[in-house]
Amino acid sequence: MSEVFNFCAGPAMLPTPVMAKAQHEFLNWQGTGSSVMELSHRSGIYIAMAEKAEADLRELMSIPDNYKVLFCHGGGRGQFSAVPLNLLPTGQTADYIVDGSWSKAAAAEAKNFGDINVINITKEDNGNISVLNPTEWPISPNAAYVHYCPNETVNGIEINEIPETNGVPLVADMSSTILSHEVDVSKFGLIYAGAQKNIGPSGLTIVIVREDLLGHAQIATPCIMNYKLAADNDSMYNTPPTYAWYLAGLVFQWLKDLGGVKAIAKINQTKAALLYQAIDDSDFYQNTIDTKYRSKMNIPFWLKDESLNDKFLSESEAAGLTALKGHRIVGGMRASIYNAMPIEGVQALVDFMQQFEKRNR
Ligand code: PMP
Numbered sequence: 114m115s116e117v118f119n120f121c122a123g124p125a126m127l128p129t130p131v132m133a134k135a136q137h138e139f140l141n142w143q144g145t146g147s148s149v150m151e152l153s154h155r156s157g158i159y160i161a162m163a164e165k166a167e168a169d170l171r172e173l174m175s176i177p178d179n180y181k182v183l184f185c186h187g188g189g190r191g192q193f194s195a196v197p198l199n200l201l202p203t204g205q206t207a208d209y210i211v212d213g214s215w216s217k218a219a220a221a222e223a224k225n226f227g228d229i230n231v232i233n234i235t236k237e238d239n240g241n242i243s244v245l246n247p248t249e250w251p252i253s254p255n256a257a258y259v260h261y262c263p264n265e266t267v268n269g270i271e272i273n274e275i276p277e278t279n280g281v282p283l284v285a286d287m288s289s290t291i292l293s294h295e296v297d298v299s300k301f302g303l304i305y306a307g308a309q310k311n312i313g314p315s316g317l318t319i320v321i322v323r324e325d326l327l328g329h330a331q332i333a334t335p336c337i338m339n340y341k342l343a344a345d346n347d348s349m350y351n352t353p354p355t356y357a358w359y360l361a362g363l364v365f366q367w368l369k370d371l372g373g374v375k376a377i378a379k380i381n382q383t384k385a386a387l388l389y390q391a392i393d394d395s396d397f398y399q400n401t402i403d404t405k406y407r408s409k410m411n412i413p414f415w416l417k418d419e420s421l422n423d424k425f426l427s428e429s430e431a432a433g434l435t436a437l438k439g440h441r442i443v444g445g446m447r448a449s450i451y452n453a454m455p456i457e458g459v460q461a462l463v464d465f466m467q468q469f470e471k472r473n474r
Pocket of ligand 1: 215
């Protein structure tokens with residue numbers, strides 16, 4: 114089979130060396146004669162692996178010591194509930210910045226658990242989309258926390274500047290941007306991310322939380338969503354997603370070997386610039402997001418002649434460029450180019466787009 118480049122938004126492609134290593138040790142992990150997925154999460158050998166994965170993530174993101182790293186179940190949407198349950202005491206309000214479909218969904222879910230102040234920051238002018246600069250966000254000074262999504266996976270909007278919240282804990286859904294570029298973790302109260310884009314397979318969610326925010330959960334918080342319980346039990350209050358945790362560990366090691374987040378950020382910048390340049394150089398394709406807020410991970414683009422969409426998708430698929438169909442909310446195409454997507458994959462897409470344009474002008 115010739116090489117396939119998978120542009121799926123998630124579950125997304127994983128680094129080939131990671132998959133090869135997982136395959137190699139699948140049936141007999143570290144000489145145990147068992148697969149890692151068959152071992153107790155309480156066995157010494159598993160715990161050593163789990164601790165190394167956490168230590169590697171801490172190193173990759175320079176996570177300060179006063180933050181806990183939790184390996185949770187439930188995906189991004191699980192955190193849409195867990196965040197208000199843990200951080201929003203009865204009688205208080207949380208601000209939710211909405212810049213696309215995932216932050217909108219997070220706000221809608223949070224409303225089940227408390228008083229939510231929705232702040233819409235998207236602006237549309239003649240089909241062109243932008244967002245309000247973070248310095249202009251009308252954040253409430255006494256909010257329990259401010260939630261935002263720095264990279265909107267569906268809409269292709271990325272906010273690079275970390276908002277100043279003047280002491281209000283900042284909560285970020287980094288599902289589709291974590292580990293793609295350096296961030297100063299100390300600016301955040303809590304960061305969460307579903308694993309299935311830049312971390313590993315689905316089934317695992319990473320939560321990075323400042324210690325002083327633990328211990329204030331609403332009484333009705335289910336035990337498996339309680340951050341304090343998770344922290345006090347090293348994310349093993351119940352059986353964690355053991356295989357996903359192991360695979361995440363392999364991805365962290367791969368990223369470290371590559372030179373860490375700083376190194377991958379440069380590659381990500383190059384990949385995104387290559388694709389945006391191809392879109393902008395052509396009047397056949399377009400991307401309508403303000404250039405300052407264009408995502409480097411999820412790049413939506415539209416054919417000006419939408420009647421060619423099906424043809425584009427079937428021919429790109431046949432060329433080994435898979436999962437390019439845009440999200441149903443926004444239509445068009447979307448290329449998700451997370452850490453594991455090599456530059457050759459983006460180049461192959463650009464070449465295909467240019468040839469397709471020539472054939473269909
Ligand atoms: N937040 C963001 C930014 C996402 O991209 C996604 C999934 N694509 C989610 C939340 C929801 O994640 P899950 O499907 O793991 O619940």
